[in-house]
Amino acid sequence: MDFDIAYANADFIPNGNDFPAKWKKSASDFRAAHKNLRLDLPYGEDASNAFDLVLPEATPNGLVVFVHGGYWKVFGRRDWTHLAAGPVAHGYAVALPSYPLAPDARIGQITRTIARAIEASAAQVDGPIRLTGHSAGGHLVARMNCLDVALTCRDRIARILPISPLGDLRPLMQTTMNDTLRIDAAEAQVESPALNDTRAGIPTTVWVGADERPAFLDQARDLALAWSEAELVIAPGRHHFDVIEPLSDPDSDMVADLLR
Structure with missing residues (x-):
């Protein structure tokens, strides 16, 4: 198997290289229209240690955290603000963090x-916490269910929704990336959620698009099978780049699952 081809996405999606610019514009348009924002809130000393918080009109019902993907090496919080629209419409605050990117940081540090x-x-929002993330971000939110990760607010986490996650990092060792x-x-052993058997048991839905690369379908299935607390949703007609779009729709099945 050529693992570079197995884990390539843009080359197998029509107009795949156009998606990052579309995401950035949608995020900018959302910020311009939604005024209840707190931007650049720090959580550490590095410039990348900041998050944006999108707030509903009333006191939040709880908190959703969205962690972006990009193979741990590209993108930031400002590329995804529009994905807060679904949870915010249901009264949830949504935090979108940036984080240090490879090669400046290794995955364990991230x-x-x-x-x-x-x-x-x-610390900014009371109530239950729900975590979601896409691709590498799906890996990162899944890691929050693993007890080797120190997380003081874990008892508040009601659900985790990893979207197209990378649950087993071992194949990536054979890619040029x-x-x-x-x-x-x-690091592959420690940082692979699918290989971790010391978990908090937080209810989890692993979500993946039916039209994704076979490697990502395998990753999603394997994570869901490895975790007794997880279920699997394979979304028909969705590929790796549009599988996240339902987060921006208050009436989507994805938002309903995240907030249930």
């Missing part, structure tokens, strides 16, 4: 950084 971001976000990620065998 995991610990996201835990701090969630704790800082939780590992020149940037620098995953070794020890």
